[in-house]
Amino acid sequence: MRSRAFENAVLASPLVLFLLAILGFPALLSLVYAVSETTFRTLTAPRFVGGANFAAVWADGAFWRAAWFSLRFGAITAVLQCALGLFLAVYLYPLIRRHGWMVAVLIVPMIVAPAMMGLMYRLVLHEFVGPVPHYLYLWFGWSPAFLSPANVFATVVAAETLQWTPFAFLLFLAAYGAIPQDLREAAMVDGTRPWRLFWRIELPLMMPTVFVALFVRFIDGFRVFDNIYTLVGAGPGGATTSLSIYIFETFLRRAEIGKAMAAAVLLFLASTLLFVAARALVLRGREGRG
Amino acid sequence: MTRTRIMLAAAGAAALAAGAADAQVTVLGWPGGPEETALRAVAELYNARPEVAPENRVELLFTSRDGFFDKLQVDLAAGSTAFDVNLLATYSIGRYAPFMEPVTLSDEAEAVFGETVLSTMQFDGQQYGVPTDLSLHFLYYRRDLIDALLADEAVRARYGDIAEEHLGERLEPKAPEDWTWDDFVANALYFSRSVNPDSPTRYGTVIQAKNLLFNMMVFHSWPRSYGADWLDEEGRVVVDSEAWRGALERAKLLFDLGATPPDSTAYEYAEANAAFASGQVAAMVQWNAAATELTEAQPDTAITAPPAGPEGRFTHIHGLGLGLNAAAPNREGALAFLEWLSTEEAALAYARAGGAPGLAPETAAKIADERPDLVQVGEFASTYGFVMRGGTSAEALSVYEAQAQEFTGYWAGTQDLDTAIANAEAAMTRLLQ
Numbered sequence: 001m002r003s004r005a006f007e008n009a010v011l012a013s014p015l016v017l018f019l020l021a022i023l024g025f026p027a028l029l030s031l032v033y034a035v036s037e038t039t040f041r042t043l044t045a046p047r048f049v050g051g052a053n054f055a056a057v058w059a060d061g062a063f064w065r066a067a068w069f070s071l072r073f074g075a076i077t078a079v080l081q082c083a084l085g086l087f088l089a090v091y092l093y094p095l096i097r098r099h100g101w102m103v104a105v106l107i108v109p110m111i112v113a114p115a116m117m118g119l120m121y122r123l124v125l126h127e128f129v130g131p132v133p134h135y136l137y138l139w140f141g142w143s144p145a146f147l148s149p150a151n152v153f154a155t156v157v158a159a160e161t162l163q164w165t166p167f168a169f170l171l172f173l174a175a176y177g178a179i180p181q182d183l184r185e186a187a188m189v190d191g192t193r194p195w196r197l198f199w200r201i202e203l204p205l206m207m208p209t210v211f212v213a214l215f216v217r218f219i220d221g222f223r224v225f226d227n228i229y230t231l232v233g234a235g236p237g238g239a240t241t242s243l244s245i246y247i248f249e250t251f252l253r254r255a256e257i258g259k260a261m262a263a264a265v266l267l268f269l270a271s272t273l274l275f276v277a278a279r280a281l282v283l284r285g286r287e288g289r290g
Numbered sequence: 291m292t293r294t295r296i297m298l299a300a301a302g303a304a305a306l307a308a309g310a311a312d313a314q315v316t317v318l319g320w321p322g323g324p325e326e327t328a329l330r331a332v333a334e335l336y337n338a339r340p341e342v343a344p345e346n347r348v349e350l351l352f353t354s355r356d357g358f359f360d361k362l363q364v365d366l367a368a369g370s371t372a373f374d375v376n377l378l379a380t381y382s383i384g385r386y387a388p389f390m391e392p393v394t395l396s397d398e399a400e401a402v403f404g405e406t407v408l409s410t411m412q413f414d415g416q417q418y419g420v421p422t423d424l425s426l427h428f429l430y431y432r433r434d435l436i437d438a439l440l441a442d443e444a445v446r447a448r449y450g451d452i453a454e455e456h457l458g459e460r461l462e463p464k465a466p467e468d469w470t471w472d473d474f475v476a477n478a479l480y481f482s483r484s485v486n487p488d489s490p491t492r493y494g495t496v497i498q499a500k501n502l503l504f505n506m507m508v509f510h511s512w513p514r515s516y517g518a519d520w521l522d523e524e525g526r527v528v529v530d531s532e533a534w535r536g537a538l539e540r541a542k543l544l545f546d547l548g549a550t551p552p553d554s555t556a557y558e559y560a561e562a563n564a565a566f567a568s569g570q571v572a573a574m575v576q577w578n579a580a581a582t583e584l585t586e587a588q589p590d591t592a593i594t595a596p597p598a599g600p601e602g603r604f605t606h607i608h609g610l611g612l613g614l615n616a617a618a619p620n621r622e623g624a625l626a627f628l629e630w631l632s633t634e635e636a637a638l639a640y641a642r643a644g645g646a647p648g649l650a651p652e653t654a655a656k657i658a659d660e661r662p663d664l665v666q667v668g669e670f671a672s673t674y675g676f677v678m679r680g681g682t683s684a685e686a687l688s689v690y691e692a693q694a695q696e697f698t699g700y701w702a703g704t705q706d707l708d709t710a711i712a713n714a715e716a717a718m719t720r721l722l723q
Contacts, residue, residue, distance in 0.1 A: 238699065
């Protein structure tokens with residue numbers, strides 16, 4: 001027994017060492033800077049200031065506005081992506097069974113780097129050179145200002161949804177395909193209509209996947225950075241500042257390294273709490289069904 | 291087979307080693323645009339000089355403009371040896387100086403550039419760089435539209451009505467050379483369909499108002515003409531003043547009345563240029579670097595200095611240049627290149643290749659036929675150029691950032707003027723005092 005434990009430790013050690021080097025060192029450094037006063041000139045000699053950086057972050061209205069933006073953005077995009085992904089998976093399933101190559105086409109947006117997607121929308125939505133406003137103006141004599149303060153949130157939500165719906169779609173397609181066909185056949189023999197079949201049999205069987213998809217998409221939306229930053233930056237008055245953008249701007253633009261690291265630590269703690277809560281919910285759900 | 295592989299590997303290694311030996315002074319330049327083209331041209335010229343040893347030849351390094359100064363900040367602070375010479379800007383000298391070394395210029399430098407332009411690369415009385423490009427602002431306008439406006443008596447009354455309704459003062463159309471900022475606003479409103487449905491253009495102007503530090507520089511010429519500054523003579527932050535408030539409110543009027551595209555709160559240089567180039571904008575204040583692009587896109591485009599305010603006519607001015615990384619592996623080679631770069635030969639070659647050096651009148655006259663815009667740049671810089679008090683300090687970039695955050699928020703309607711001013715004042719006080 002002891003030798004097996006030793007073997008496990010030896011086998012796991014390369015991975016553990018790799019993670020310590022890649023994640024552990026930056027995490028430790030972030031913790032040191034979070035409790036220090038540091039500038040770019042004193043990176044190697046931080047001065048300990050205790051919880052002052054955390055207090056500064058806590059009192060910073062911009063941090064809470066960024067947190068609220070991330071929360072709203074993460075929740076709305078996760079729900080939209082999962083709803084759309086679920087609809088596409090179920091609706092297109094018979095077609096995809098016959099033409100598997102369609103999956104490759106449908107997941108193309110997911111392959112594009114988010115930063116490139118932001119740049120692409122910057123061009124596509126520009127009032128004077130973008131094709132979308134051009135044709136709207138040509139056909140209807142009017143075009144919404146997609147990136148105006150009134151519309152920018154809806155625009156970045158739509159951009160994120162269009163890019164990452166394929167991810168949810170893939171998960172749901174796999175889950176839908178895994179439902180035993182004889183269950184469906186038995187229900188049909190009993191005269192169950194398709195809509196009722198979906199709501200009462202298929203969807204309940206897919207619920208674990210729905211939870212996982214919602215959780216993964218929420219986390220991804222909550223920490224959004226690339227596509228928003230390349231599309232509209234921090235936004236007028238910080239209107240499109242997510243928590244990740246807040247940390248980036250505080251660190252590099254305002255050179256408040258300690259405060260940025262304190263915000264990063266708070267974000268990490270919040271994410272961990274969220275993960276633990278979600279895991280507990282999933283486990284409780286499984287036990288309930290069991 | 292094995293022998294062939296070894297020989298191929300040896301040949302590859304030799305080629306790489308030869309490449310490294312041929313290019314020993316690495317210069318990190320400003321990527322994209324005319325600055326890169328011009329730097330490539332002078333580097334080629336320098337490397338072809340017989341007295342330049344192979345180990346002192348220049349190799350250029352370009353990354354991307356996005357986050358360039360942030361990345362440079364981290365590289366310099368980390369003591370990077372990836373480059374010997376790096377880009378420097380007037381507004382970032384104070385931040386980078388601790389990681390750089392002063393340079394020695396050629397004897398011709400003062401005659402070539404003039405004292406004002408050389409001072410854009412100085413910090414604490416030391417010369418930290420060779421000026422390569424001078425940036426300031428022009429007022430670009432459509433001459434055909436203005437001529438038509440000035441020639442038509444019937445529309446002058448409409449122009450006056452619009453000015454009276456929105457500015458509280460009846461104004462007459464004028465030639466842009468004589469504009470005040472109120473004339474600029476009145477003209478922008480007249481040429482906006484949201485205010486004047488008969489306007490030939492969709493918008494009277496375009497204000498690049500993305501939350502970005504460079505956009506604050508474009509705006510600064512406006513409040514400065516009302517007497518605005520960052521600090522007073524005692525070093526106190528003076529952003530809560532009538533000068534700042536007046537300029538901010540007038541700009542806000544243009545956003546509220548639809549005289550600038552509604553999504554111009556997401557515009558930076560490229561988007562604003564695209565708007566003007568489309569022919570749907572009557573006039574705009576933009577960097578001098580846009581001159582070629584805008585005049586090529588709209589042949590009726592004319593250029594003059596930005597409008598005047600009660601305190602006169604002003605244009606923000608800053609220089610880009612090249613300086614010495616304190617951790618440079620080839621310090622001597624780098625210094626030799628920088629000294630040559632400050633000669634007339636290099637400055638004229640840089641200008642001919644598309645760069646925009648700030649040249650003294652006598653030097654600019656030598657290429658006036660090829661680059662007439664450089665004569666204008668030199669004239670505007672010496673007559674209207676200004677740098678805000680504190681504009682070269684170590685925290686200058688952060689001040690621009692803080693203002694961009696607050697002022698764009700006011701223009702976009704996410705906060706009121708008092709809040710924007712109070713937040714900007716608090717941030718500037720923390721940064722500058």
